[in-house]
Amino acid sequence: DSGVTQTPKHLITATGQRVTLRCSPRSGDLSVYWYQQSLDQGLQFLIQYYNGEERAKGNILERFSAQQFPDLHSELNLSSLELGDSALYFCASSSGGGPYTDTQYFGPGTRLTVL
Amino acid sequence: AQTVTQSQPEMSVQEAETVTLSCTYDTSESDYYLFWYKQPPSRQMILVIRQEAYKQQNATENRFSVNFQKAAKSFSLKISDSQLGDAAMYFCAYISNFGNEKLTFGTGTRLTIIP
Numbered sequence: 001d002s003g004v005t006q007t008p009k010h011l012i013t014a015t016g017q018r019v020t021l022r023c024s025p026r027s028g029d030l031s032v033y034w035y036q037q038s039l040d041q042g043l044q045f046l047i048q049y050y051n052g053e054e055r056a057k058g059n060i061l062e063r064f065s066a067q068q069f070p071d072l073h074s075e076l077n078l079s080s081l082e083l084g085d086s087a088l089y090f091c092a093s094s095s096g097g098g099p100y101t102d103t104q105y106f107g108p109g110t111r112l113t114v115l
Numbered sequence: 116a117q118t119v120t121q122s123q124p125e126m127s128v129q130e131a132e133t134v135t136l137s138c139t140y141d142t143s144e145s146d147y148y149l150f151w152y153k154q155p156p157s158r159q160m161i162l163v164i165r166q167e168a169y170k171q172q173n174a175t176e177n178r179f180s181v182n183f184q185k186a187a188k189s190f191s192l193k194i195s196d197s198q199l200g201d202a203a204m205y206f207c208a209y210i211s212n213f214g215n216e217k218l219t220f221g222t223g224t225r226l227t228i229i230p
Contacts, residue, residue: 002161031216043206045217058217088158094216101148101212106160 003027004093004107012113018079021110023091025072031055031096032074033104034066038087049074050096081114088112117142119209121221128197129229135182136192136224138207146212149183149190154223155203163205166190168212194226202228 003026013019025032034046045058049068060066063081068074078085088109094102118141128134140149151163166174166183173181178195194201207221 002159033217035218042222043218043220045219048216056217090160092160092218096216101210101216103148103150103162103165104210104218105162106152108157108159111158 002105002107004091004105006089006091006107006110008110009108010111010113012115013081014115015081015083017081017114018077019081019112021076021078021089021091021112023074023076023093023107025074025091025093026105029093029095029105030072031094031102031104032068032072033092033094034060034074034076035090035092035106036087037090037109038084041087043090046076078112083114086112086114117144117147117209117211117219119207119219119221121207121224123224124222125225125227127227127229128194130197130199132197133193133195134197134226136194136205136207136226138190138192138221140188140190140207140209142188142209142211144211148210148212149181150208150210150218151179151181151192152206152208152220153201153203154206155200160206164192197228199228199230202226 005024030051046060048056091107092104149166153161182191204223208218
């Protein structure tokens with residue numbers, strides 16, 4: 001158990017809908033990262049938050065947005081869903097903030113299926 | 116941009132034997148970290164081992180060790196005394212030590228353990 005929690009574990013929805021994925025980082029970690037794992041694109045970095053602020057952005061679609069709250073949990077919002085958004089979405093956390101890179105620990109993931 | 120290449124989509128090994136998974140990467144940076152993550156059928160991403168580029172000594176974690184060749188930009192994972200629980204997808208990943216904190220993953224190697 002990495003200490004990172006994600007809810008829900010599974011999500012099935014229809015095209016055009018909006019969903020919210022939730023992540024709680026390990027105790028004491030300030031950085032949260034979101035990754036998407038799909039069959040055709042592999043593991044792709046989406047976005048990083050550090051202590052409530054956006055810190056880095058990857059291949060995140062405009063239909064997707066995220067935020068990190070004062071209690072440090074993070075939410076990834078996916079809207080106008082398309083079939084191609086079906087994937088496993090991972091949250092990872094690290095202590096973050098310093099000048100050096102920290103190891104990222106991953107949550108169990110949320111499997112999103114868009115029908 | 117950094118890239119990570121895993122040229123072996125699938126590998127198999129007899130239980131109790133040793134297997135080596137290959138990974139090469141491309142970067143113009145001199146300070147970075149390399150990781151091996153394991154993804155078993157549960158889909159959880161589990162950290163196996165981490166290597167700092169500035170350290171010449173190869174990292175070791177119990178039955179897992181790496182062969183880090185910085186000049187050749189090679190980072191292989193050796194699993195000794197393979198066990199059935201080692202069956203999983205193994206991902207090699209790169210991260211810069213400064214600035215952009217995203218993990219860049221390879222495409223993975225599926226390891227099968229033959230009883």
